Amino acid sequence: MEKVKQYIEENKDRFLEELFELIRIPSISSLKDHKPDMEKAANKLKDLLLSSGCDKAQVMPSTGNPVVYAEKMIDPAKPTVLVYAHYDVMPVDPVDLWEQDDPFEPIVKDGKIWARGADDDKGQGMMHIKAFESMVKTDSLPCNVKFMLEGEEEVGSPSLPQWCEENKDLVKADVILVSDTGMIAPDIPSITTGLRGLSYWEVEMTGPNRDLHSGLFGGAVANPINVLAKMISDMVDENGHITIPGFYDDVIEVSDKERAKMAEAPFSEEEYKKAIDVKELYGEKGYTTNERTGIRPSFDVCGIWGGYTGEGAKTVLPSKAYAKISSRLVPNQNNEKIAKLFKEHFEKIAPDYVKVNVKFLHGGQAYVCPIDLPAYKAAEKAYEETYNRTPVPVRSGGSIPIISEFEKILGIKSVLMGFGLEADAIHSPNENFPLEQFYNGINTIPYFYKYYAEIMK
């Protein structure tokens, strides 16, 4: 492994520059205007994969943004690792909260890369390509490797399931390796063993057929913003329980023993509150903060708008109000069932004086990775090499809906080797990724291949 380490050390500046070239393509999947950037990013990755040592690489069409597929097959008798990552990123608004002028022009400051996608998932994805290159160029690759890089993860991977169905043989592998999650702290490695599922809706509430004068009509005609506020408020009770009938039916209560083990993970509520500057935390009664995000579902309004939102005071009783609403789900909850339950309930509780339209935008299943999986063991040992500490298995509150789809469609388990940190501000202004984590990732991943090949022998 010394040769690999040396190769990484000698090429580290180029690795960073290659990441910057990818970051500079503003591949925001949720905005139609950025469609051409998706093609650009996919082609850039194809070139990178070929120059990094893949035998073949191609930009393949899907029903949405293209999928980049590449491989290096060294021996059919050896295990095959399928690397999954995504080249699309979240929108950058509110842009004025970024400390840099252009979120797509990466800056290195205070030992960190600052840019949209620095961590999620261009930075973490690039670690795999460069770790792979370092093994190939030093003749140290012990497994077959396949890459499957998609451009729709941030909008719920709507096209990849069908693409997987159609390319089952092509992506056949023993395990899927993913770096799209985080570690507890820079000195405490962890492996994500659980992911929450997600259902995401947009609701449209219509009161009167036009904006009305709030004086002439106010008090006599239901205001759709007031009604929407009440309905949102009624979705969660005073104990933080979601009130949709049947919502918790499939939630598996985690045993006291497992909860006790979770509680051993280092966590300071004071530091957590300080980091986000809130005086008190709020969540479901009877659960700790880590349980609330790890093993319990949530109900959040991600966006709301309606009426006059400009400067000054306009006295209006608006015609419309809108909200984007999401629920994070836990293992065994079916996101399509939950999507339906919400829609039915929301329509049912809507009073006669408004019309509601509930649109299901996207969803995904929760996922669990057993800690006795050979690939989990290999990942554990790989982290130990870099961090001198056994990684903690963690249930994350985040969602990567496609991970459970992989299991369903391809029958392959995924191992989530994340190197992100909480302070990376993914999905927020000032996303960043510490240089140390970027290079630690590139150095750790070759050990995964080494141990995985040994265990699977």
Next chain:
Amino acid sequence: MEKVKQYIEENKDRFLEELFELIRIPSISSLKDHKPDMEKAANKLKDLLLSSGCDKAQVMPSTGNPVVYAEKMIDPAKPTVLVYAHYDVMPVDPVDLWEQDDPFEPIVKDGKIWARGADDDKGQGMMHIKAFESMVKTDSLPCNVKFMLEGEEEVGSPSLPQWCEENKDLVKADVILVSDTGMIAPDIPSITTGLRGLSYWEVEMTGPNRDLHSGLFGGAVANPINVLAKMISDMVDENGHITIPGFYDDVIEVSDKERAKMAEAPFSEEEYKKAIDVKELYGEKGYTTNERTGIRPSFDVCGIWGGYTGEGAKTVLPSKAYAKISSRLVPNQNNEKIAKLFKEHFEKIAPDYVKVNVKFLHGGQAYVCPIDLPAYKAAEKAYEETYNRTPVPVRSGGSIPIISEFEKILGIKSVLMGFGLEADAIHSPNENFPLEQFYNGINTIPYFYKYYAEIMK
């Protein structure tokens, strides 16, 4: 009066063209960018008042937009009428809901003028200038006339009270005549005898110090949109009562006798619902629709925004949420007291996991005009001339905060001779004003002067 009528008939096209010239100046008082348009509109009015027969006219500075003052004094022994109107208009958004490309380029279609300000209050204000011209040019003016035209009515007339304090002698008059209200129907004249007051706030709710990933934090950190929705919802109880302690303390309950008289005004709930396309009406329990807008206060969210409001799905737990909130008040409620009660209550019910900031944007007192006032009687007889029907006294739900200020500062009562119709869509897209109402107004107003001079003799 035949000469006046004939003059109006002969000059009607020019009157309309003069109104159009005024409408074309986009004098939106709530938007800073339109500051130059306020000056432009004021100067246009000064010129119009001079050419219409005023002896003097001037654009006078105030602490905000200028006030246009003009007069024609014919005889100190005769009564003096002070005409009040406003040359500022509401914003035009959402622009895409207008059927015409430019809301400031008036169109005549289906017998109506379509434009922002067509009714409120350029159209209705112009009626007074042209009625005045018609009396002057035919030597029929029986009273002294003063004009006081302001440019901040739509933002609550913040500067006019001080201007009135400083110009008490200048505007001295026996009555203030205003056309900034409506009639029940095109064939049922009415005079507004009551106006609601208003308090208007903007609230800012801050949760975490930055937008958070709704997966990693959702369920453990209070979402400011969810909290704002709950707080808004809690401001009104299941009976439609506003829950702010002390809110109703100064509301005078209207007697059953007066309520019975109000109920005689023609009103079809079915037509009302049909016109705004709602299945059911909603308001305070125990009151009819007209009572809810006429004699009861209201609580409306005029605008709300926060989090991700763009295309598609962004999973975010936002840092901020905002709302613009207003209450219409009834006579004897003090808007400053209510403003304070709301702020105190809203801050008090805010949970520890958010920070709130309540900003009072503007307010105004409610107003009542007694129906035995000489000027009311003159107005009544004037409408009878045009509509062959005694006008109905009506308590309006709208607010003209400055009207109660006039009484307080100048000691002068106002008579509200409105010619607007409900379908005029003031404050909304597609504002319009029927040509017939515009010309009926110009023809009716000279009768007011005639009867007022006779009664006051």
